[in-house]
Amino acid sequence: MNLLASQLNQVIEKGNPHIMEMLSEIGKKLFFPKGILSQSAEAKKKAYKLNATIGIATEEGGIMHFPSIMDTLGTIRPEESLTYAPSFGIPALRKIWKESQFEKNPSLSNKETSLPVVTSGITHAISIFADVWTDPGDVIVLPDMMWGNYNMTLSIRKGVKITNYPIFTAKGGFNVEAFENRVKEEAAKNDKIIVLLNFPHNPTGYTATEEEGNRIVRILTDVARGGTNVVAVADDAYFGLFYEEETLKESLFARLCNQHERLLAVKLDGATKENFVWGLRIGFITYGCKIQGDPGPFYEALEKKTAGCVRGNISNASHLGQSIVLKSMQDKKYPAEKEEKFEVLKKRANRVKAVLSDPKYKDAWDVYPFNSGYFMCIRLKSVNAETLRLHLLDKYGVGLISIGERDLRVAFSCLEEKEIPELFDIVLQGIEDLN
């Protein structure tokens, strides 16, 4: 094992030996290399005469560039966009994102978490998470309705076994009992389980209520107390888009942090969906757990392993993307902009609810519970979802997503409010055509 990896492992072992057990085989071997990037960081501080360390090009004391590139970037300087960002992410963005996590999640106050490590979007965060914390054959507990890409990132690429529970009860809430049974069944068979929680949820647009959320935290803490290592991952891609009174308004990550030595909470979030910058590809991985002694070196060790994994994978996320997100978050307009877009999406969600309460749709579909995020789903009663999707596309020029035999996902995030009644009327018409 590389000496740097062993040193990080010693720090982790001392702070919490169970976290060491949870690391994957790759995770145990990971370290942040003292390669070109760290030598060049040293040179940046000390090489006052000549600095010939890093694989970029300079000219006349500045960064070599094409004016045709810089002309498109407005006020952003080459040093903030064309040069490499650190594999950890740029420090100011990591700091401001962490501060925003604490603002948005009151249960984090008085708790210690790592600094977020920047990834190239949340898909990449999931993939890096999988490298650091999962081995082939590990079990991950997910609901039966889930974002399809977990299959690619976790099951196909890493050989992790996905095990499901039915997401909703017949009455229409989160199926805490089914969740508990599945988690406890897996805990009885495995020394470590991984549980992925995604609220607001893709594809249904559901977020657990306060009560359901607290029960989830209790169940996972109980399982950890019972002697199973629990890696609880919150995929908070759509964080903040909570439209109903009764739903949780913070990430379960915040409540899971610091609950038990055998419980590692991992937060995967990002600017992509939250700040409507999908193509800028800015995501984050943040850790929270119980630690003996000083949390500083412990979290630094986890950050180094995670950034080492990024270094060996994409090297670093887009500097330009990070700078744009940072400048936006530092802008005094930012809070008002965020609020304004939240209101737009909330109005659309409310309109969907109002439209769907019309009894004319009753024989055509059931509506899955939704209260947050970008999406909602309907369950078709009489036609196949894919057949209907193709029919709506061909005859009416309307595009929706079919999932399995019966479910259709509607992204109300990309419908104007006034288009919502027409959309559902066309879906109804399509069903009548097929029947």
Ligand SMILES: Cc1ncc(COP(=O)(O)O)c(C=O)c1O
């Ligand atoms: C639940 C969930 N997580 C993660 C992602 C990926 O987000 P990103 O664009 O940041 O990779 C998506 C995107 O559809 C998603 O629905």
